[in-house]
Amino acid sequence: MKDEFGVVVGYEDSPSAREALRWGAAEAAVRRPAQRLVKAAAGWVRRHHSDVVVNTLTDRCTPGKLLVELSMDAELIVVGCRGFSALGGLMAGSVSGHVAAHATCPVIVMRGPAEARGARDVVMGFDSSRTCAAALGFAAGETVRPGGPLKVVIAYQNRGRGAGMQETRIQTEGLAWNELTLLERRFPDLQASVELVDDSARPALLEVAGKARLLVVGSRGLGEVRGLLLESVSQALVHQASCPVAVVHAA
Known part of the structure; x- marks a missing residue:
């Protein structure tokens, strides 16, 4: 059990x-x-x-x-x-x-000082991996219990990579909204937004952590070719983020 x-x-x-x-x-x-x-x-x-x-x-x-x-x-x-x-x-x-x-x-x-706990946003780093689907569900639950918004961040460094990377970003954004639509059945009060960031995962998520109550990531992802969350990224956030970090493993 x-x-x-x-x-x-x-x-x-x-x-x-x-x-x-x-x-x-x-x-x-x-x-x-x-x-x-x-x-x-x-x-x-x-x-x-x-x-x-x-x-x-x-x-x-x-x-x-x-x-x-x-x-x-x-x-x-x-x-x-x-x-x-x-x-x-x-x-x-x-x-x-x-x-x-x-x-x-x-x-x-x-992580982060206790006096910074007044932030309300839960931020989740999303890609199309199996662990990220589990992490998004966890983030939704952590958002609705105390109340507050959920920000889903999709970070791909697009500079110099052409139309192929932009298409990947758009596809990943669509997957995120599909997952959020499913989660709204479990969490009808969920308030969520999706943000695309032109940067690699680690600096993008470290930056948004400064204004977050909780940062949620999957334990592993697919890498820069198709996704954003490698194990090294989640480990970097655990050791460097300025707010509490939740690492979620695939169910």
């Missing part, structure tokens, strides 16, 4: 992990009253979200390996962008990157 563990939060005593805890607790509260947070600061959650059932777990396994294993039975994992190095002997940021790359459920990596 995929959601056996509900929302999993990887926690240790760092500012980024505390932000992950706050986000994960709020996710658990709105997804189902009986959601559980694993390896979290149970006392804080119980004080601020009394309807959330909290389970805690400690393990001598390295944090990245443990969280990837838990992802097989989790609905969502939330982690900070720094921390765990004293516990697991890993470089700061390596755990979040490892979990985002290898987990089987969506992973949210907390």
Whole structure:
């Protein structure tokens, strides 16, 4: 059962992990009253979200390996962008990157200052890959729960590539609108727009992250020939974006 563990939060005593805890607790509260947070600061959650059932777990396994294993039975994992190095002997940021790359459920990596959390937009980087379809569905759900707009960004660097690249951009835009039309049946209150950007994926998405509440990407894509999201792009966003980043794997 995929959601056996509900929302999993990887926690240790760092500012980024505390932000992950706050986000994960709020996710658990709105997804189902009986959601559980694993390896979290149970006392804080119980004080601020009394309807959330909290389970805690400690393990001598390295944090990245443990969280990837838990992802097989989790609905969502939330982690900070720094921390765990004293516990697991890993470089700061390596755990979040490892979990985002290898987990089987969506992973949210907390990035950016807490005071910047007032933004309402959810931004999603789209191409025609299978992971992007799953990521768009996740982004829609994250948009409608608290309310706010969804911006779908299609980034292709068209300079010097002629009419063929422009045709690819238009086709991808059509696919995005088709997916959004289907999602409106599940989320009738969804407010979405599609924006085409003449730039490569990494700089385009890093720029829009500055005004986003959450940036959502697929874990893999098709590359610059037919798409925009390579694994290296999602990893770059996890380590460099100025807002929280959700990495979604294909269902």
